Amino acid sequence: MAKANLFYAQSGGVTAVINASACGVIETARANGDQIGKVYAGLNGIIGALREDLIDTSKESVATIAALRHTPAGAFGSCRYKLKSVDENRAEYLRLMDVFKAHNIRYFLYNGGGDSQDTANKVSMFSIKEGFPITCIGVPKTVDNDLPITDNCPGFGSVAKYVAVSIREAGLDVASMCESSTKVFVMEVMGRHAGWIAGAAGLAAEHEGDAPHIIVFPEIAFDQKAFLNKVKDCVKRFGYCAIVVSEGAHYKDGKFLADAGGKDAFGHTQLGGVAPFLANMIKQELGYKFHWAVADYLQRAARHIASATDVEQAYAMGKAAVQFALAGKNAVMPTIVRKPGKTYRWTVGEAALSDVANIEKPMPRDFISADGFGITEKARSYFAPLIRGEDYPPYKNGLPQYARLKRVLANKKLPAWNE
Amino acid sequence: MAKANLFYAQSGGVTAVINASACGVIETARANGDQIGKVYAGLNGIIGALREDLIDTSKESVATIAALRHTPAGAFGSCRYKLKSVDENRAEYLRLMDVFKAHNIRYFLYNGGGDSQDTANKVSMFSIKEGFPITCIGVPKTVDNDLPITDNCPGFGSVAKYVAVSIREAGLDVASMCESSTKVFVMEVMGRHAGWIAGAAGLAAEHEGDAPHIIVFPEIAFDQKAFLNKVKDCVKRFGYCAIVVSEGAHYKDGKFLADAGGKDAFGHTQLGGVAPFLANMIKQELGYKFHWAVADYLQRAARHIASATDVEQAYAMGKAAVQFALAGKNAVMPTIVRKPGKTYRWTVGEAALSDVANIEKPMPRDFISADGFGITEKARSYFAPLIRGEDYPPYKNGLPQYARLKRVLANKKLPAWNE
Numbered sequence: 001m002a003k004a005n006l007f008y009a010q011s012g013g014v015t016a017v018i019n020a021s022a023c024g025v026i027e028t029a030r031a032n033g034d035q036i037g038k039v040y041a042g043l044n045g046i047i048g049a050l051r052e053d054l055i056d057t058s059k060e061s062v063a064t065i066a067a068l069r070h071t072p073a074g075a076f077g078s079c080r081y082k083l084k085s086v087d088e089n090r091a092e093y094l095r096l097m098d099v100f101k102a103h104n105i106r107y108f109l110y111n112g113g114g115d116s117q118d119t120a121n122k123v124s125m126f127s128i129k130e131g132f133p134i135t136c137i138g139v140p141k142t143v144d145n146d147l148p149i150t151d152n153c154p155g156f157g158s159v160a161k162y163v164a165v166s167i168r169e170a171g172l173d174v175a176s177m178c179e180s181s182t183k184v185f186v187m188e189v190m191g192r193h194a195g196w197i198a199g200a201a202g203l204a205a206e207h208e209g210d211a212p213h214i215i216v217f218p219e220i221a222f223d224q225k226a227f228l229n230k231v232k233d234c235v236k237r238f239g240y241c242a243i244v245v246s247e248g249a250h251y252k253d254g255k256f257l258a259d260a261g262g263k264d265a266f267g268h269t270q271l272g273g274v275a276p277f278l279a280n281m282i283k284q285e286l287g288y289k290f291h292w293a294v295a296d297y298l299q300r301a302a303r304h305i306a307s308a309t310d311v312e313q314a315y316a317m318g319k320a321a322v323q324f325a326l327a328g329k330n331a332v333m334p335t336i337v338r339k340p341g342k343t344y345r346w347t348v349g350e351a352a353l354s355d356v357a358n359i360e361k362p363m364p365r366d367f368i369s370a371d372g373f374g375i376t377e378k379a380r381s382y383f384a385p386l387i388r389g390e391d392y393p394p395y396k397n398g399l400p401q402y403a404r405l406k407r408v409l410a411n412k413k414l415p416a417w418n419e
Numbered sequence: 420m421a422k423a424n425l426f427y428a429q430s431g432g433v434t435a436v437i438n439a440s441a442c443g444v445i446e447t448a449r450a451n452g453d454q455i456g457k458v459y460a461g462l463n464g465i466i467g468a469l470r471e472d473l474i475d476t477s478k479e480s481v482a483t484i485a486a487l488r489h490t491p492a493g494a495f496g497s498c499r500y501k502l503k504s505v506d507e508n509r510a511e512y513l514r515l516m517d518v519f520k521a522h523n524i525r526y527f528l529y530n531g532g533g534d535s536q537d538t539a540n541k542v543s544m545f546s547i548k549e550g551f552p553i554t555c556i557g558v559p560k561t562v563d564n565d566l567p568i569t570d571n572c573p574g575f576g577s578v579a580k581y582v583a584v585s586i587r588e589a590g591l592d593v594a595s596m597c598e599s600s601t602k603v604f605v606m607e608v609m610g611r612h613a614g615w616i617a618g619a620a621g622l623a624a625e626h627e628g629d630a631p632h633i634i635v636f637p638e639i640a641f642d643q644k645a646f647l648n649k650v651k652d653c654v655k656r657f658g659y660c661a662i663v664v665s666e667g668a669h670y671k672d673g674k675f676l677a678d679a680g681g682k683d684a685f686g687h688t689q690l691g692g693v694a695p696f697l698a699n700m701i702k703q704e705l706g707y708k709f710h711w712a713v714a715d716y717l718q719r720a721a722r723h724i725a726s727a728t729d730v731e732q733a734y735a736m737g738k739a740a741v742q743f744a745l746a747g748k749n750a751v752m753p754t755i756v757r758k759p760g761k762t763y764r765w766t767v768g769e770a771a772l773s774d775v776a777n778i779e780k781p782m783p784r785d786f787i788s789a790d791g792f793g794i795t796e797k798a799r800s801y802f803a804p805l806i807r808g809e810d811y812p813p814y815k816n817g818l819p820q821y822a823r824l825k826r827v828l829a830n831k832k833l834p835a836w837n838e
Binding site: 010013014016044045047071072073074075077078079080081161164165166168169170172173174175176177179180181185187203204206207273275276291292293294295296297298300301302303304305307309384387388389390392395397398399400402404 | 432463494599712717721
């Protein structure tokens with residue numbers, strides 16, 4: 001019988017380093033060619049498996065696979081598609097089995113967040129019941145940093161670095177202009193349910209008066225009066241106020257600030273935009289001239305300023321996932337384990353998918369300062385090592401050179417999938 | 420008599436490299452200590468001269484001045500403050516003369532855009548009439564790239580690089596997600612009157628289908644139907660559409676898209692935000708899921724991804740300004756002259772301030788493609804060399820280390836300025 005093949009898929013929102021995990025998977029599989037046949041990657045994630053759109057990564061050169069390490073976003077395509085439970089949609093699970101059987105796939109590596117780990121776990125259990133056991137290994141990924149057990153999630157460190165660098169730079173800009181012009185700057189960052197990303201921006205403030213002066217967390221109900229007082233105080237003391245706000249900032253009743261009734265030109269509720277909302281509130285109540293920025297995808301795609309620590313960990317997770325599979329493990333996910341001690345050191349751990357699936361890790365309350373607008377020393381100690389080191393992509397003509405894949409699909413052997 | 424001192428001021432919106440010009444000024448002045456005494460920098464630009472808030476740069480170490488080369492924003496503070504004409508406000512000009520006399524200042528180097536060059540020119544003429552001639556030299560600066568005569572403006576190349584890198588990265592992100600999620604991404608960039616910055620983002624598209632697919636310029640009246648057709652076509656052909664829009668995008672009647680009637684939560688016209696406006700228009704008319712970003716100050720402060728060419732030119736302009744002053748020139752500004760030939764080479768030229776003052780250089784129509792949504796090869800040839808080279812700042816603990824100045828003020832010798 002031919003060596004078993006491996007199926008790898010990217011899932012959910014992409015990051016600056018998810019391809020570094022893919023690189024770790026493919027290079028490690030290639031290095032173990034005596035045990036693993038081909039690595040197929042799902043075109044657009046798990047949808048690729050259902051449609052039998054399998055990218056044959058053996059058609060990609062060594063250099064192209066190596067370049068994945070410095071290429072942002074999902075090189076094989078990702079998707080927002082969650083498999084339902086087996087009871088609800090048994091046909092999907094059967095189809096996955098058919099595709100895996102048809103292509104001699106015995107390993108399934110799923111690179112995603114909590115939802116994806118849940119899916120991988122379900123596939124593992126289903127495959128055992130069906131008598132065609134698939135080794136299912138998760139590869140952690142999420143900019144939101146909300147997976148349990150693992151110390152942090154690949155993808156997060158690079159967003160953290162981007163937001164800290166950006167607010168430091170924009171803060172200097174506002175400081176330059178504040179005597180006669182802009183006094184308030186609001187930068188909106190990702191994080192609908194947890195303030196990990198917003199909190200990491202706080203690393204930029206190393207000295208009294210440094211930006212950011214205020215962080216608005218989704219963990220703390222928004223108190224308009226306290227917020228405006230703090231803005232006023234900052235402008236008085238430092239001449240300006242630089243604010244980082246999480247997209248998930250909300251009132252006590254749970255209503256998002258960004259959904260607070262703003263209308264667009266068509267009369268529809270303005271989607272997104274808590275930064276302009278806060279900026280306008282400040283203008284209205286305090287009269288300060290403002291600017292605002294919404295980084296959106298720029299922050300999670302910013303491979304040009306990725307954290308070297310994050311890149312290394314993303315690669316290590318991909319590599320470890322293959323090693324776990326070869327070691328006969330199943331339904332587990334490699335994790336990042338922070339070693340005790342003052343100097344940051346980490347190692348690869350292991351978590352059962354069932355313990356990871358669908359659990360969101362909130363930011364601890366003691367990461368947030370007593371007034372609710374800043375981070376504590378404890379948070380700083382946690383965040384600081386994750387943004388360390390630069391890992392610049394190669395440039396040509398002033399632009400970063402990212403991998404361009406051929407994405408050759410394997411020949412289909414099954415009837416089309418009826419979606 | 421003591422050697423004459425030099426007054427240097429930063430003016431208007433700051434850039435990622437205006438401090439590189441300051442570095443060029445101060446280092447060159449220090450190297451010519453036999454002719455130039457102290458370099459005073461205006462605290463918050465020309466306002467500092469009126470208030471007699473003169474930063475004594477001799478108190479800053481060699482290392483700190485050298486670090487200005489890699490520090491974004493205005494290290495001495497800038498301002499939005501334009502001197503009126505002599506007829507309108509003679510008192511301001513007399514005050515400048517008083518401050519210059521009191522501190523033995525015979526050189527005035529003004530680092531700014533067209534307005535600032537106009538002011539420098541006026542000060543020069545006034546000082547001659549007053550019998551205390553000041554050598555006035557402009558130092559070009561503007562992210563908008565709208566100064567005449569000079570091939571390009573220091574500050575522009577770095578914004579250009581930032582927007583091209585950002586749309587390349589965000590484009591890859593959208594491409595990854597478009598099968599089942601976001602299909603349209605809109606990134607708003609600066610440029611109220613000219614599309615230089617938006618145009619430069621076009622460099623990111625090197626192959627068929629690369630982002631950005633559409634650029635919305637302020638030079639071309641917005642045609643909603645043509646725009647929506649193009650968006651639809653892109654999604655059909657490439658699966659997604661990445662759009663760069665200039666903040667100055669407007670309708671045929673001159674009305675800004677961003678001012679098209681959107682109301683915020685307080686019922687006021689929404690300020691800024693052409694990106695969310697376009698994104699919502701696309702959602703409304705075509706139904707595509709979207710994301711949008713507004714880079715705002717992040718783009719012009721992004722020293723972490725500055726263009727090495729831009730940094731070099733910014734430094735060279737500061738250096739040349741001092742050399743011009745020492746050579747007995749007056750009321751001139753150094754310029755960047757592009758040499759003919761296929762390989763990009765440049766040299767320092769010279770322009771009279773009177774020829775630079777208050778003239779905005781528009782982007783040529785033949786830089787924009789026939790359909791109005793892209794750039795031509797001619798534009799590409801112009802833009803490409805300006806973003807070349809990386810000039811990374813030093814990092815510590817994962818964050819760029821920017822200069823922290825002492826900003827020691829010279830002792831005041833005059834009564835307070837009555838503003």
